[in-house]
Amino acid sequence: MMSPTNLYAGYMRLSTAEVSDSLNSFGYCGALKGIRSHQWGLKFFGPAFTVTRTTNDDPNYCDASEFLDQVPAGYVIVIDNLGITDSTCWGGILTACAKNKQIQGTVINGVYRDAETVRALNYPVFSKGVFMVTGKGRTRLKGLNIPVNIEGVTIHPSDLIFGDANGVVVIPFEKAEEVLTRAEHIQDVEKQIERLVVFEGLTLREAREIMKYNQLTNISGSHS
Amino acid sequence: MMSPTNLYAGYMRLSTAEVSDSLNSFGYCGALKGIRSHQWGLKFFGPAFTVTRTTNDDPNYCDASEFLDQVPAGYVIVIDNLGITDSTCWGGILTACAKNKQIQGTVINGVYRDAETVRALNYPVFSKGVFMVTGKGRTRLKGLNIPVNIEGVTIHPSDLIFGDANGVVVIPFEKAEEVLTRAEHIQDVEKQIERLVVFEGLTLREAREIMKYNQLTNISGSHS
Amino acid sequence: MMSPTNLYAGYMRLSTAEVSDSLNSFGYCGALKGIRSHQWGLKFFGPAFTVTRTTNDDPNYCDASEFLDQVPAGYVIVIDNLGITDSTCWGGILTACAKNKQIQGTVINGVYRDAETVRALNYPVFSKGVFMVTGKGRTRLKGLNIPVNIEGVTIHPSDLIFGDANGVVVIPFEKAEEVLTRAEHIQDVEKQIERLVVFEGLTLREAREIMKYNQLTNISGSHS
Numbered sequence: 001m002m003s004p005t006n007l008y009a010g011y012m013r014l015s016t017a018e019v020s021d022s023l024n025s026f027g028y029c030g031a032l033k034g035i036r037s038h039q040w041g042l043k044f045f046g047p048a049f050t051v052t053r054t055t056n057d058d059p060n061y062c063d064a065s066e067f068l069d070q071v072p073a074g075y076v077i078v079i080d081n082l083g084i085t086d087s088t089c090w091g092g093i094l095t096a097c098a099k100n101k102q103i104q105g106t107v108i109n110g111v112y113r114d115a116e117t118v119r120a121l122n123y124p125v126f127s128k129g130v131f132m133v134t135g136k137g138r139t140r141l142k143g144l145n146i147p148v149n150i151e152g153v154t155i156h157p158s159d160l161i162f163g164d165a166n167g168v169v170v171i172p173f174e175k176a177e178e179v180l181t182r183a184e185h186i187q188d189v190e191k192q193i194e195r196l197v198v199f200e201g202l203t204l205r206e207a208r209e210i211m212k213y214n215q216l217t218n219i220s221g222s223h224s
Numbered sequence: 225m226m227s228p229t230n231l232y233a234g235y236m237r238l239s240t241a242e243v244s245d246s247l248n249s250f251g252y253c254g255a256l257k258g259i260r261s262h263q264w265g266l267k268f269f270g271p272a273f274t275v276t277r278t279t280n281d282d283p284n285y286c287d288a289s290e291f292l293d294q295v296p297a298g299y300v301i302v303i304d305n306l307g308i309t310d311s312t313c314w315g316g317i318l319t320a321c322a323k324n325k326q327i328q329g330t331v332i333n334g335v336y337r338d339a340e341t342v343r344a345l346n347y348p349v350f351s352k353g354v355f356m357v358t359g360k361g362r363t364r365l366k367g368l369n370i371p372v373n374i375e376g377v378t379i380h381p382s383d384l385i386f387g388d389a390n391g392v393v394v395i396p397f398e399k400a401e402e403v404l405t406r407a408e409h410i411q412d413v414e415k416q417i418e419r420l421v422v423f424e425g426l427t428l429r430e431a432r433e434i435m436k437y438n439q440l441t442n443i444s445g446s447h448s
Numbered sequence: 449m450m451s452p453t454n455l456y457a458g459y460m461r462l463s464t465a466e467v468s469d470s471l472n473s474f475g476y477c478g479a480l481k482g483i484r485s486h487q488w489g490l491k492f493f494g495p496a497f498t499v500t501r502t503t504n505d506d507p508n509y510c511d512a513s514e515f516l517d518q519v520p521a522g523y524v525i526v527i528d529n530l531g532i533t534d535s536t537c538w539g540g541i542l543t544a545c546a547k548n549k550q551i552q553g554t555v556i557n558g559v560y561r562d563a564e565t566v567r568a569l570n571y572p573v574f575s576k577g578v579f580m581v582t583g584k585g586r587t588r589l590k591g592l593n594i595p596v597n598i599e600g601v602t603i604h605p606s607d608l609i610f611g612d613a614n615g616v617v618v619i620p621f622e623k624a625e626e627v628l629t630r631a632e633h634i635q636d637v638e639k640q641i642e643r644l645v646v647f648e649g650l651t652l653r654e655a656r657e658i659m660k661y662n663q664l665t666n667i668s669g670s671h672s
Binding site for chain 1: 487513514516517533534539540541542544545548561562563564565567577578579580581582585
């Protein structure tokens, strides 16, 4: 088994597109629809610490996201806030604390606030958007580190979460190495194709034939 | 009563998140859903000059937004264009004129055009998006400085409009000082919590208990 | 007939807003709803090379966008991917190849991937958004250089496609010179109005009366 450090280094040399193609060839999808970065240049990778929230039925309940104290360094926080876009579940203080704890990023099925602070800290928050109304009194914590379902994708605690400017993909923990190896192969082939076209003057069709590009999408046959 | 200059200075030191929390504790919301800035770094504050528009039933009517001549310096223009996203009601000339008149910003329940010009002038236009088709012949002026309702929030002329990267909140004119004072308190408490966690090494739970954070959301009791 | 070089130079001095107003005065619209740039500063112009895609009914079919080899320099690729937002039809290799071939830009009724690569290359891809899941096995090529319909606008091969930060407009090939001439007139009048207000201190109403602004929207009478 590859060390977490090598796994991290391996994924961070890739893009979500290459990893998605690799997942795809194993029969997975794992792409979170409608969740994206609101600034350029952010990329993150780590195991999921999952947080589920629900609508609040108790006006005296105050849930202040203190789960943050339990998240280990290196993890990615995945919050299912039910896709709600008119109240938030993440903001500036949480971002400052998360960055301080070396948490890798936060993925929200919902929205966050303090967008300028988050931007200034360069901490990855991927979400459905930005708003400023507090979630207090509106939603509340339901559970920690239980499987969550976001847009049809089930995320188990410790599944690997990878995000870049294209969006977020979820990699099943037990598949992490296989998916990485295949994604690295895909990256190599695509770099070669690009080089053949841009620097060697081949047509795209010629370059793809030489690199057996079409077999990439059907690569799982060689592993089964 | 605080001077307009001090009120302006006070709000501009805050964020819409802090002001929203303050409004919330008084039982208001005032947040305009779906309306946001399309660039980073913009913030504005001022009393509302309201503009209502309606669909055009007269093909010979030409409405050229000449209301701009009547807007006083320091105001924020709030245009209800019915949420329409396929024709515009604001553009480059209006932006250049508004900036020249020291108008603080424009909030649109709809879309604007000349996005690069607006960006270059660094003038705050907060809207539902950008498009290029003129509103002429499609929508027309209905009224000036009458209450408008945007996404369920009623905005009266001279209500205070505050916007930043999180979006736009509306503060009832008569509540402006109370909301400011409470928002400043919220900002102070949150800065202390962040300092205790990031620089003093407390957990988020400890820091919040010390700063009596949970009472912040229920603060209105002490004022009523 | 104006040379393609002069036509290109003429349009690139304008914005889509001015061209849209010109089209509007001839009774055209041609604006593509919901399709936009995801970065600032991009502008493109050229004749359309149209690509239509359809849902894939053959799991063994692999469509690798090799149509790119056929697109002439100076053209704009217009892909109708049915408005699908959960799988892509354009990415980094295609962008590198297209830029290398001096293709002017790509307009997608759908989404693309490799957003950071596309941004780094500064090549205009205008779309409904960004995602990372491949279109292979999900959609396939249906036809090249046949008319496509995007959001109610029909685009014929060689129609002229013009995009900037406001979005994309389609100019019928046979109208290109007339639309350009009128758009240039609109630009001149608007620059004069802005100058009269900002530098000469006139009201917007006065400036518009002097420049006979209201006749701009009704200008087609003088050409028919």
